[in-house]
Amino acid sequence: MRIVVLTKPVPDPASGQERLGPDGRVDRAAAPAVVNGNDEYALEAALKLVEAAGEGDGHADNAHADNAHEIVLVAMTPANGRDALRKGLAMGAHRAIQVTDPALAGSDWLATVRVLEAVLRDLEYDLVLAGADTSDGGGGVVGAGVAARLGLPYLSYAATIEPSNGRVRVNRLTATGHEVLEAEMPALVTCTQALGAPRYPSLKGIMAARSKEIAVRALADLGIEPASVGAHAAGTAVLEVRPPAERGATRVLREPPDEAARELVAFLAERRLI
Amino acid sequence: MAGAVWVHGEVAADGSLARISTEAATAARALAAEAGSDAVGVVISADPARAATELARFVPRVLAVTEPLTADHAAGAIIAQRLASLAQADAPSFILTGAGPEGRDVGGVVGALLELPLLVNATSVGWGDGGPRVDQSAFGGKQLTTSHFARDRGIITVRANAVDAVPLDQPGTVEQTEATGELHLPSVSVVDRVASQAAATSIEEARVIVAGGRGVGGAEGFALLEELAQALGGVVGATRAAVDAGWIPYALQIGQTGKIVKPQLYLALGISGAIQHKVGMQTAGTIVAVNRDPDAPIAEFADVLVVGDLAEVARALLAALRARAG
Ligand SMILES: Cc1cc2nc3c(=O)[nH]c(=O)nc-3n(C[C@H](O)[C@H](O)[C@H](O)COP(=O)(O)OP(=O)(O)OC[C@H]3O[C@@H](n4cnc5c(N)ncnc54)[C@H](O)[C@@H]3O)c2cc1C
Ligand SMILES: Nc1ncnc2c1ncn2[C@@H]1O[C@H](COP(=O)(O)O)[C@@H](O)[C@H]1O
Numbered sequence: 001m002r003i004v005v006l007t008k009p010v011p012d013p014a015s016g017q018e019r020l021g022p023d024g025r026v027d028r029a030a031a032p033a034v035v036n037g038n039d040e041y042a043l044e045a046a047l048k049l050v051e052a053a054g055e056g057d058g059h060a061d062n063a064h065a066d067n068a069h070e071i072v073l074v075a076m077t078p079a080n081g082r083d084a085l086r087k088g089l090a091m092g093a094h095r096a097i098q099v100t101d102p103a104l105a106g107s108d109w110l111a112t113v114r115v116l117e118a119v120l121r122d123l124e125y126d127l128v129l130a131g132a133d134t135s136d137g138g139g140g141v142v143g144a145g146v147a148a149r150l151g152l153p154y155l156s157y158a159a160t161i162e163p164s165n166g167r168v169r170v171n172r173l174t175a176t177g178h179e180v181l182e183a184e185m186p187a188l189v190t191c192t193q194a195l196g197a198p199r200y201p202s203l204k205g206i207m208a209a210r211s212k213e214i215a216v217r218a219l220a221d222l223g224i225e226p227a228s229v230g231a232h233a234a235g236t237a238v239l240e241v242r243p244p245a246e247r248g249a250t251r252v253l254r255e256p257p258d259e260a261a262r263e264l265v266a267f268l269a270e271r272r273l274i
Numbered sequence: 275m276a277g278a279v280w281v282h283g284e285v286a287a288d289g290s291l292a293r294i295s296t297e298a299a300t301a302a303r304a305l306a307a308e309a310g311s312d313a314v315g316v317v318i319s320a321d322p323a324r325a326a327t328e329l330a331r332f333v334p335r336v337l338a339v340t341e342p343l344t345a346d347h348a349a350g351a352i353i354a355q356r357l358a359s360l361a362q363a364d365a366p367s368f369i370l371t372g373a374g375p376e377g378r379d380v381g382g383v384v385g386a387l388l389e390l391p392l393l394v395n396a397t398s399v400g401w402g403d404g405g406p407r408v409d410q411s412a413f414g415g416k417q418l419t420t421s422h423f424a425r426d427r428g429i430i431t432v433r434a435n436a437v438d439a440v441p442l443d444q445p446g447t448v449e450q451t452e453a454t455g456e457l458h459l460p461s462v463s464v465v466d467r468v469a470s471q472a473a474a475t476s477i478e479e480a481r482v483i484v485a486g487g488r489g490v491g492g493a494e495g496f497a498l499l500e501e502l503a504q505a506l507g508g509v510v511g512a513t514r515a516a517v518d519a520g521w522i523p524y525a526l527q528i529g530q531t532g533k534i535v536k537p538q539l540y541l542a543l544g545i546s547g548a549i550q551h552k553v554g555m556q557t558a559g560t561i562v563a564v565n566r567d568p569d570a571p572i573a574e575f576a577d578v579l580v581v582g583d584l585a586e587v588a589r590a591l592l593a594a595l596r597a598r599a600g
Contacts, residue, residue, distance in 0.1 A: 181463065267562075
């Protein structure tokens with residue numbers, strides 16, 4: 001089982017410091033980079049699938065993965081995304097490819113899709129896993145775009161992923177339940193938290209990650225013209241960044257429940273919410 | 275002059291038009307009026323008639339494209355390929371979709387096939403300097419942005435509850451066609467469709483959400499929240515803590531790795547207001563929290579905080595609402 005996981009380093013939401021600069025781009029200095037939450041669920045799913053496949057052929061120890069069982073992380077990210085990839089390697093991915101190039105600064109979604117497409121064209125895999133969306137403003141569209149350009153079956157919002165006999169079955173979450181989808185592999189699947197919580201890197205994993213490869217690729221390595229990506233080629237531009245309107249002061253009700261409830265009802269009625 | 279503004283009409287499981295599409299259609303109509311061009315709805319489905327008629331209440335012209343494949347295949351990529359070939363022929367300037375799962379699938383595939391830029395998760399869509407002006411909220415509403423397309427074409431995905439749906443005075447016309455031509459992307463079969471007990475309306479579209487956290491204490495506790503949600507005309511939502519505990523399905527989780535919602539009223543019971551939850555709900559119109567801890571982080575961004583036991587307050591609130599309804 002060979003799996004590529006598309007992982008985007010994003011500013012850590014838990015830091016509370018995420019911020020856009022005045023140019024509308026993520027201010028990378030404001031908060032440390034971590035792997036996007038949904039991409040960690042994708043990686044965890046990949047680890048479980050590769051472990052299960054390895055046990056199937058008697059290679060239970062994932063550290064000795066040969067070419068037949070491999071997880072490759074792929075990220076298009078500025079240089080500071082490297083630490084986040086290292087954590088993915090510590091969780092158990094075998095190697096990583098980081099696309100970084102000064103000409104990529106200010107790229108729009110299409111540039112991201114083209115870069116990821118170009119990296120994937122040089123890899124062999126059974127599955128490509130991506131996150132359902134990203135916490136730094138992604139619209140949950142990159143996975144669909146990459147699948148379309150590579151001509152891969154596209155299975156989104158996965159709650160389960162079950163490969164067997166060259167096909168993959170996915171429970172796709174919908175607003176009112178789920179659909180059971182099935183397609184040929186290789187396929188691209190976008191992943192949700194319903195796949196299960198990501199593991200913490202073990203001490204052994206952290207040590208092993210130090211010697212794992214993070215290959216760096218520039219645009220020239222991918223055959224992408226620098227002028228076709230980056231800020232001036234972007235099809236969208238941020239015109240303005242502003243703070244949200246302040247919420248008024250919080251009204252605190254400490255009365256006994258019956259009284260508090262009556263006040264609340266009056267408040268809701270005043271705001272025409274009931 | 276700008277070309278037409280299209281809106282993708284999403285068909286719900288029962289064949290009706292998804293509410294998010296009525297909102298996107300209203301936005302498309304407003305853009306077309308500014309552009310001096312036409313607003314056109316496109317519904318692509320094995321059985322598009324009902325949704326197309328509903329969409330024609332919001333835009334003057336609707337194409338209803340019969341595509342039998344959506345009956346037993348994942349809809350996103352098929353609809354997207356059909357939409358892309360129609361758009362290739364007619365070259366609309368802008369295409370709007372909802373920002374829910376289907377709209378994202380469709381927007382991503384159409385955008386990649388036609389190499390169009392995308393503005394995602396619009397919280398409002400306006401017009402200025404000869405093109406759309408799209409507001410977005412960054413990091414769950416910590417900052418707001420306004421963006422535009424650099425060259426006069428693009429796709430906009432519109433968040434639920436971002437636009438008030440306003441029907442036309444006179445409904446528009448529906449033109450029926452059959453899907454033609456080959457599909458080149460591999461298909462994905464739907465082997466089964468499973469409805470869960472979870473809310474029949476999508477939590478993203480709900481106008482009132484009664485959300486519960488770890489403080490609710492168990493699956494039984496959510497029954498009381500369900501009652502309250504019904505009394506308020508809303509649906510139940512939850513934090514990850516409640517989902518991880520198995521009290522409520524993940525589909526109802528609100529936050530960073532769940533749904534991003536913008537209801538008019540968000541009632542948070544037994545929720546601390548952790549940052550990963552906050553990013554999913556802080557743009558709600560009115561936030562009311564019930565928490566026995568007056569120093570819980572949610573106290574900093576709620577409009578009203580009731581300090582007390584959530585079950586007691588919920589029961590009292592139910593009684594007060596019923597008394598008011600008479
Ligand atoms: C990668 C990642 C993604 C995440 N994504 C999400 C997400 O999408 N959504 C999400 O919600 N979380 C998410 N989290 C988890 C988040 O960090 C918090 O752990 C979670 O939101 C806490 O849920 P809670 O408020 O229900 O529980 P707690 O933080 O435990 O708060 C419970 C609150 O209930 C109050 N309480 C208890 N009993 C009562 C009572 N009887 N009456 C009144 N009040 C009571 C307590 O005072 C407390 O304030 C994510 C975390 C990570 C790391
Ligand atoms: N720059 C990137 N590098 C690697 N993967 C990415 C990148 N951007 C997006 N992705 C993948 O696409 C998913 C959806 O991203 P988005 O459409 O931006 O919300 C993410 O969860 C990642 O798996």
